[in-house]
Amino acid sequence: MSIYPIILTQSRFTHRDELTYPYEERGLQFGDGVYEVVRIYNGAYYLLEEHIDRLYRSAEAIKIELTVSKEELTNNLIKLLVQNDMTVDGKLYLQLTRGSAPRDHVFPVDTPANMYAYIQDLPRNIKNLETGVSATTEHDARWDYCYIKSLNLLPNVLAKQTAKENGCYEAILHKDGFVTECSASNVYLVKNGTIYTHPTTTKILHGCVRMRIEKFVDDLAIPFNEEGFTIEDISNADELFLTSSTSEVTPIIKVDNKQIADGKPGKITKQLQKAYEEDAAIKDTNVKHNV
Template identity: 65%
Template sequence: MAIYPIVLAQKTFTHQDNLKYPFEERGLQFGDGIYEVIRIYDGSYYLLKEHVDRLFRSADAVKINLAATKEEITDLLLQLLEKNKMTGDGKVYLQVSRGSAPRDHVFPQGIPANMYAYAQDLPRNLENLQKGVSVITQPDVRWENCYIKSLNLLPNVLAKQEAKEHGCYEAILHRDDLVTECSSSNIYMVKDGDIYTHPATNRILHGCVRMRVEQFANDLSISFNENGFKQEDLFTADEVFLSSSTSEVMPVTMIDNKQVQDGTPGPITRKLQAAYENDANITEGKITHTI
């Protein structure tokens, strides 16, 4: 996927070939930074406010001064799409590091944060959304502050790679037998008509789509329980699905080579997919019109 040529760097726009940061950059050397991935449909952001709000929560948690207001960053992100004349489906990656300074574990003083963002095309994965995906389970060996969307993603990367090597879409993570989330998405199971997921603690990322899934469930009078579930519960669940900005509401039909019920997406997952498509104003290629 090619990056659109105009990139947001600090508070200005430049061609991607001109984006340069010094060798001693804290995001590169320490993973000392935060990020967001924001979905775009038909040239418009989906859940932009929620992503910007979370960016500021992450910045506050790691003591990074963004030197910009929510309104300023929102306006810059809107300009990014306009300058690239983006009209289709895609995503924007936004990253902020603590800045560029001689390497030292202690925070540098008086150094501005480095911020950049770029846009890419990203078509909806209609086949997976229609049929569901296979996943594996992996121990959750990440740090205790997963609610911060930080650049420290090596355990997530290793789990995702393990899934890839098993021919799977995702890795479901578990800690002390309690399912937390996936390597890059939130995870849910359905049992007897109710949805279960891990509570929004420091051990999971509080997904923007996750918050919408809870809202959809409430609107549909489906019980949404945040008291968690165990790894073994996955294999007796009626339905399993995951969510993220790039995966939307994705059915899970196979876990560790074991089929989830009859191996097809369940009715509650389908209702949530329909609610997502309506909320995101998706009109063309709606999967809920093709089942």
């Protein structure tokens, strides 16, 4: 995936090779920051407002004060697309940290936050969307504030790597017997026509695509139950799928080498994929949604 040359840092634009930070940077040394990943389709952001709102919520939760307004940041991110002549599918990475200061656990005084954003190409993974993926299950070893999209992702990274080493796309996390989410996505179980997923508590990230799923199911009159399900429930699921900005609505057809139902993407999953594509104004889709 190629990274475009012009990046946004603070409120100015510069070439990516010119961006430097001191080694005493809070994000680097403490993971003291938050971030967002925003999907781009045909050169336009999808769910940008939702991502910006969550960035500000995350920043407030860890007591980082932003001096830039939501409107100014949004305008600058749109300018970033123009500056790079971005017209295809891709993603934006946006990071905010407490700033650069001598290393000390206590917050630095009068230190401006560091912010930067860049974009890169990211074609849609048609194969995964159409045929589904495999997942493994892992104990959820993360902290108690998962609703904050923080830079502290080591447990997520380890779980995702374990999944890869087992030939899987994702790791489904569980704690105290109940599934929370995946290492980099929200996860849903379908049984008897009803969708089940973990409640939006501090134990999971409140996904922007997840929020859109709640609108889709309302429009489609599909029962949606924010009720946790267990690892044992997965083996009896009619369908299983995950959502994220980069994975869209991806079917899960196998978990821990055990097939889900008939091993094919289910009817409700396909309905939501179609709703997603219509909502995101995706023009040229090759994903088949025969239900």
